[in-house]
Amino acid sequence: MKILDSIHCCDNLPWLAQLDSGSVHLAYIDPPFNTGKTQTLRRLKTTADDQGDRIGFGGRKYRTDLVGSSSYEDHFDDFLGFLMPRIDEIWRVLRADGSLFVHLDAREVHYVKVALDQRFGRSRFINEIIWSYDFGGRPKDRWPNKHDTILWYAKDPAHYTFNYDEIDRIPYMAPGLVGAEKAERGKTPTDVWWNTIVPTNGAERTGYPTQKPLSILNRIVRVHSMPGDTVLDCFAGSGTTGEAAACNGRRFLLCDISAEACQVAAARLADVRPALVGFEAVQGAVAAGVPLPLPF
Numbered sequence: 001m002k003i004l005d006s007i008h009c010c011d012n013l014p015w016l017a018q019l020d021s022g023s024v025h026l027a028y029i030d031p032p033f034n035t036g037k038t039q040t041l042r043r044l045k046t047t048a049d050d051q052g053d054r055i056g057f058g059g060r061k062y063r064t065d066l067v068g069s070s071s072y073e074d075h076f077d078d079f080l081g082f083l084m085p086r087i088d089e090i091w092r093v094l095r096a097d098g099s100l101f102v103h104l105d106a107r108e109v110h111y112v113k114v115a116l117d118q119r120f121g122r123s124r125f126i127n128e129i130i131w132s133y134d135f136g137g138r139p140k141d142r143w144p145n146k147h148d149t150i151l152w153y154a155k156d157p158a159h160y161t162f163n164y165d166e167i168d169r170i171p172y173m174a175p176g177l178v179g180a181e182k183a184e185r186g187k188t189p190t191d192v193w194w195n196t197i198v199p200t201n202g203a204e205r206t207g208y209p210t211q212k213p214l215s216i217l218n219r220i221v222r223v224h225s226m227p228g229d230t231v232l233d234c235f236a237g238s239g240t241t242g243e244a245a246a247c248n249g250r251r252f253l254l255c256d257i258s259a260e261a262c263q264v265a266a267a268r269l270a271d272v273r274p275a276l277v278g279f280e281a282v283q284g285a286v287a288a289g290v291p292l293p294l295p296f
């Protein structure tokens, strides 16, 4: 079974088992990080109000109202026991020249790296990408944790997609040292990607917790797949991978167990692929017995 440009609202393990072997070119997953918490994002609206309890610029008073919140559980006693069967299925559905990207943070990445090396062989590990950001609090008793890790494994380390010319250019740190032409063109990034988090007030923000920046997914999709290829994300959350795939002329195959996530992703992707996504998202939800109020 392969339904393209679709969002499926169900547990990804039985869902993956239905997909055809060798049918996906690129898989990116951003599973829960096992933080031991419920991941929640509260959406607040600030309104000028003389009776408000917050004082802003110029002494003006504001009121903050809670307009909604999203959450998902992120607590696992046996994280590898949860993740590895799903990764085995993803590996099966990947094409012979396909790539797998696994996005984690310092809590679990080392355990998962060892498990992946044991499962697929160290030769299939190509890169450890560090996504470095700089936002939020700074504890005073340790170095602030301000990076995630994305592990890249290729099914065949001798044949995989790497579109070097599609890599976006970034500014040189010392442009004065490289000459005007090079400085103008910029340089390609290394395996350390400096990229801000999703801006708190930007249009990109969906309100879904732990939403990843579109720029990170755009880079992965453009460099590691070709137009028309199928991109899979079975921990899809707000649908960032789907948007990157659709906007770059790839097909997307998304799954998330949370009805809320699927709803956010469907609303987000409705602008890009109105007819297909609405239909398949509803179908997936119905098949999984999940009530999914969709804006269609």
Ligand SMILES: C[S@@+](CC[C@H](N)C(=O)[O-])C[C@H]1O[C@@H](n2cnc3c(N)ncnc32)[C@H](O)[C@@H]1O
Pocket: 010, 011, 012, 013, 030, 031, 032, 033, 072, 208, 209, 210, 211, 212, 213, 234, 235, 236, 237, 238, 239, 240, 241, 255, 256, 257, 258, 261
């Ligand atoms: C870190 S979030 C993904 C965020 C996403 N990359 C984005 O940019 O919005 C992890 C997601 O995995 C989903 N999830 C957890 N267990 C799952 C399962 N067994 N099957 C499908 N989705 C699952 C959660 O509902 C959550 O939306």
